[in-house]
Amino acid sequence: xxxxxxxxxxxxxxxxxxxxxxxxxxxxxxxxxxxxxxxxxxxxxxxxxxxxxxxxxxxxxxxxxxxxxxxxxxxxxxxxxxxxxxxxxxxxxxxxxxxxxxxxxxxxxxxxxxxxxxxxxxxxxxxxxxxxxxxxxxxxxxxxxxxxxxxxxxxxxxxxxxxxxxxxxxxxxxxxxxxxxxxxxxxxxxxxxxxxxxxxxxxxxxxxxxxxxxxxxxxxxxxxxxxxxxxxxxxxxxxxxxxxxxxxxxxxxxxxxxxxxxxxxxxxxxxxxxxxxxxxxxxxxxxxxxxxxxxxxxxxxxxxxxxxxxxxxxxxxxxxxxxxxxxxxxxxxxxxxxxxxxxxxxxxxxxxxxxxxxxxxxxxxxxxxxxxxxxxxxxxxxxxxxxxxxxxxxxxxxxxxxxxxxxxxxxxxxxxxxxxxxx
Amino acid sequence: xxxxxxxxxxxxxxxxxxxxxxxxxxxxxxxxxxxxxxxxxxxxxxxxxxxxxxxxxxxxxxxxxxxxxxxxxxxxxxxxxxxxxxxxxxxxxxxxxxxxxxxxxxxxxxxxxxxxxxxxxxxxxxxxxxxxxxxxxxxxxxxxxxxxxxxxxxxxxxxxxxxxxxxxxxxxxxxxxxxxxxxxxxxxxxxxxxxxxxxxxxxxxxxxxxxxxxxxxxxxxxxxxxxxxxxxxxxxxxxxxxxxxxxxxxxxxxxxxxxxxxxxxxxxxxxxxxxxxxxxxxxxxxxxxxxxxxxxxxxxxxxxxxxxxxxxxxxxxxxxxxxxxxxxxxxxxxxxxxxxxxxxxxxxxxxxxxxxxxxxxxxxxxxxxxxxxxxxxxxxxxxxxxxxxxxxxxxxxxxxxxxxxxxxxxxxxxxxxxxxxxxxxxxxxxxxxxxxxxxxxxxxxxxxxxxxxxxxxxxxxxxxxxxxxxxxx
Numbered sequence: 001x002x003x004x005x006x007x008x009x010x011x012x013x014x015x016x017x018x019x020x021x022x023x024x025x026x027x028x029x030x031x032x033x034x035x036x037x038x039x040x041x042x043x044x045x046x047x048x049x050x051x052x053x054x055x056x057x058x059x060x061x062x063x064x065x066x067x068x069x070x071x072x073x074x075x076x077x078x079x080x081x082x083x084x085x086x087x088x089x090x091x092x093x094x095x096x097x098x099x100x101x102x103x104x105x106x107x108x109x110x111x112x113x114x115x116x117x118x119x120x121x122x123x124x125x126x127x128x129x130x131x132x133x134x135x136x137x138x139x140x141x142x143x144x145x146x147x148x149x150x151x152x153x154x155x156x157x158x159x160x161x162x163x164x165x166x167x168x169x170x171x172x173x174x175x176x177x178x179x180x181x182x183x184x185x186x187x188x189x190x191x192x193x194x195x196x197x198x199x200x201x202x203x204x205x206x207x208x209x210x211x212x213x214x215x216x217x218x219x220x221x222x223x224x225x226x227x228x229x230x231x232x233x234x235x236x237x238x239x240x241x242x243x244x245x246x247x248x249x250x251x252x253x254x255x256x257x258x259x260x261x262x263x264x265x266x267x268x269x270x271x272x273x274x275x276x277x278x279x280x281x282x283x284x285x286x287x288x289x290x291x292x293x294x295x296x297x298x299x300x301x302x303x304x305x306x307x308x309x310x311x312x313x314x315x316x317x318x319x320x321x322x323x324x325x326x327x328x329x330x331x332x333x334x335x336x337x338x339x340x341x342x343x344x345x346x347x348x349x350x351x352x353x354x355x356x357x358x359x360x361x362x363x364x365x366x367x368x369x370x371x372x373x374x375x376x377x378x379x380x381x382x383x384x385x386x387x388x389x390x391x392x393x394x395x396x397x398x399x400x401x402x403x404x405x406x407x408x409x410x411x412x413x414x415x416x417x418x419x420x421x422x423x
Numbered sequence: 424x425x426x427x428x429x430x431x432x433x434x435x436x437x438x439x440x441x442x443x444x445x446x447x448x449x450x451x452x453x454x455x456x457x458x459x460x461x462x463x464x465x466x467x468x469x470x471x472x473x474x475x476x477x478x479x480x481x482x483x484x485x486x487x488x489x490x491x492x493x494x495x496x497x498x499x500x501x502x503x504x505x506x507x508x509x510x511x512x513x514x515x516x517x518x519x520x521x522x523x524x525x526x527x528x529x530x531x532x533x534x535x536x537x538x539x540x541x542x543x544x545x546x547x548x549x550x551x552x553x554x555x556x557x558x559x560x561x562x563x564x565x566x567x568x569x570x571x572x573x574x575x576x577x578x579x580x581x582x583x584x585x586x587x588x589x590x591x592x593x594x595x596x597x598x599x600x601x602x603x604x605x606x607x608x609x610x611x612x613x614x615x616x617x618x619x620x621x622x623x624x625x626x627x628x629x630x631x632x633x634x635x636x637x638x639x640x641x642x643x644x645x646x647x648x649x650x651x652x653x654x655x656x657x658x659x660x661x662x663x664x665x666x667x668x669x670x671x672x673x674x675x676x677x678x679x680x681x682x683x684x685x686x687x688x689x690x691x692x693x694x695x696x697x698x699x700x701x702x703x704x705x706x707x708x709x710x711x712x713x714x715x716x717x718x719x720x721x722x723x724x725x726x727x728x729x730x731x732x733x734x735x736x737x738x739x740x741x742x743x744x745x746x747x748x749x750x751x752x753x754x755x756x757x758x759x760x761x762x763x764x765x766x767x768x769x770x771x772x773x774x775x776x777x778x779x780x781x782x783x784x785x786x787x788x789x790x791x792x793x794x795x796x797x798x799x800x801x802x803x804x805x806x807x808x809x810x811x812x813x814x815x816x817x818x819x820x821x822x823x824x825x826x827x828x829x830x831x832x833x834x835x836x837x838x839x840x841x842x843x844x845x846x847x848x849x850x851x852x853x854x855x856x857x858x859x860x861x862x863x864x865x866x867x868x869x870x871x872x873x874x875x876x877x878x879x880x881x882x883x884x885x886x887x888x889x890x891x892x893x894x895x896x
């Protein structure tokens with residue numbers, strides 16, 4: 001198939017191109033309570049072809065690009081027609097000229113994950129068994145579970161001579177915990193692991209079962225007003241991504257963000273200094289840039305911007321590729337010490353959101369714990385609505401860390417004086 | 424004009440039939456759903472121009488479903504050759520079914536598989552492929568330039584258009600159906616800066632059809648400009664319960680996110696929906712009637728002839744004058760609940776699992792004029808530009824966000840704008856508080872709907888202007 005596409009590109013006189021082939025196998029398991037709803041197996045191939053076209057108008061050089069997909073089973077004639085259409089479309093993609101990344105040729109990179117080499121079905125079964133093993137007392141339990149064990153092999157070839165191949169492995173999914181007394185309630189959680197860490201999933205599920213039990217015992221909403229809130233766990237990736245997005249070349253180039261290297265992006269204040277790294281989770285970016293870990297912010301100062309080839313070239317920066325994982329440096333205060341009298345710990349939101357342009361963040365709380373007289377009082381409902389620029393200089397980070405496939409950093413962040421709409 | 428059939432599916436049909444016959448020899452039920460998709464997206468903005476095919480929400484692929492005693496199993500792949508059939512049947516039997524045999528199955532009745540056979544196509548006015556890349560990009564670039572010239576405070580005006588032409592083939596022991604559908608959508612958005620903050624507003628549009636949806640794109644510019652420039656002067660809202668008028672777009676979000684997810688009947692099977700206990704009971708004021716279906720007559724992006732499990736599209740009356748009368752169900756959930764499937768079994772793309780999903784979902788019209796509705800508000804807000812929503816079928820808690828609310832005092836818009844706004848509260852409380860309903864239903868299908876945080880499918884939602892009491896924060 002790859003050769004068929006290359007032949008079609010040559011016959012249509014396309015001088016600059018890139019093909020990204022992705023072969024994916026997915027073993028999927030769906031459970032309702034402890035019974036298997038449906039097992040699924042998917043074996044998919046995708047051939048994404050980027051067709052470039054260089055042209056000039058009034059002395060200005062342009063490089064247009066259009067993406068097409070070749071389908072397994074198509075004839076060479078059919079692929080030629082799709083290439084011809086994409087090349088035709090590229091002449092209307094009138095973007096200023098930019099250089100593509102230097103070519104890379106390397107032997108296949110084997111996955112470093114301990115998920116590699118394992119039978120996908122057995123992997124999915126092992127993660128399912130870990131969840132089914134969490135104690136169920138008939139009152140608080142796992143309502144439903146979806147598990148996806150995924151293995152992908154990516155091959156990248158280009159007209160410039162790039163030829164690389166690598167494998168990725170991950171297990172991801174979601175589950176819902178339910179507690180039926182005294183009030184019938186549920187909690188939703190997602191998970192994603194790039195290692196065979198069934199114990200981590202088991203611990204996460206057990207913790208969520210404990211949380212939903214607290215939710216069932218929550219009878220009151222938080223009071224309307226200003227609260228010191230603790231943001232925890234998976235919502236922190238969304239919170240810190242504000243800094244990631246504002247430092248992206250595709251946002252800086254059109255002027256959506258004015259950030260530049262060396263800017264102080266966190267005002268100096270009494271809080272922790274922001275130290276964020278971007279972590280490479282795949283060896284090459286979608287446009288063939290070798291990826292490596294890099295510093296984003298150091299003590300609140302932006303040290304690097306990042307992004308795909310076109311926008312980084314426009315900004316006279318070296319392309320870095322796109323990042324999906326961040327690492328944030330620990331704080332100085334143990335979690336239990338952060339939970340002072342009156343602090344509101346937000347355990348779960350229905351959908352925590354950050355507006356990357358305004359810095360507004362918040363959402364409706366499904367479960368929160370209010371520290372009162374030394375005890376955690378469970379509360380539900382009400383919403384948080386705050387702006388990152390109003391609080392970024394006063395953040396406090398926990399010494400404890402939280403890890404998942406997209407975030408490595410403090411387990412909790414204390415945000416003082418946040419508006420909460422409740423009773 | 425009608426959307427034509429797929430040559431690829433026509434050529435592949437004998438091979439799929441061969442696989443189906445092999446599976447029916449071994450299993451009590453077997454079906455094949457196959458698709459062929461053409462999808463292209465166009466966008467112009469300060470970031471540049473893009474014209475790209477997409478296969479994220481539909482691709483050339485097929486899914487086999489078999490019934491093995493206690494339940495179903497599914498196998499998906501991209502394409503099939505006759506010589507691969509033994510390998511596929513072996514993988515289904517020995518890896519998929521045998522590999523999961525240790526788990527106790529949730530009891531599932533087998534599909535009735537009543538005989539149905541048809542070939543149907545939707546209609547369009549302008550074929551986007553025939554219109555061509557140059558004309559489409561020209562229209563978007565022209566609209567963008569016109570927008571940027573309207574106000575010097577604008578940082579960007581972005582315009583997009585996309586279409587999906589999909590063909591699906593469903594075959595089982597007794598069913599043989601083919602459908603050919605074309606829908607299109609797009610948006611106009613503007614961004615303006617004030618200090619370090621950027622405010623944005625948008626207008627989206629969609630249709631069951633083709634490039635004719637672009638005809639009115641320039642007409643949306645003044646409304647979007649007013650919204651975004653008003654937002655520059657917006658203030659935070661004081662949290663509290665207010666009398667609110669919801670635009671049809673916000674009504675659509677309430678219909679879909681706050682209530683609609685709660686009557687997806689796969690949630691009934693999991694005991695995850697409070698609505699199960701409210702069948703036949705009042706959930707809204709008697710001014711409210713709600714329908715969902717791919718065959719409602721309100722054609723939009725979720726109009727089709729059969730769903731992704733081979734059940735015919737329908738038109739479901741969900742709320743009748745405030746009383747909850749029905750949910751909607753996929754094939755498997757309907758079987759477990761002992762009700763009839765409503766043609767709501769949908770997949771993100773053919774290689775994904777089918778869930779109960781909404782289609783075109785909306786409140787019906789009432790008898791009130793917008794001017795009268797605003798005049799009736801002592802103090803409150805006109806809510807506009809929905810930005811996000813999240814379902815809570817278990818507890819019917821509301822989380823919806825809108826970009827802004829326009830202040831109403833003593834029956835008049837004051838010009839003050841508050842932003843952003845989070846809607847919260849208990850769904851039946853909100854729906855029962857609806858005291859006025861506008862005359863005209865508007866619906867929109869430019870967005871996607873997720874099940875939880877994934878499995879995105881194209882839906883439309885809407886309704887008329889409504890007046891309700893809502894907690895805002």
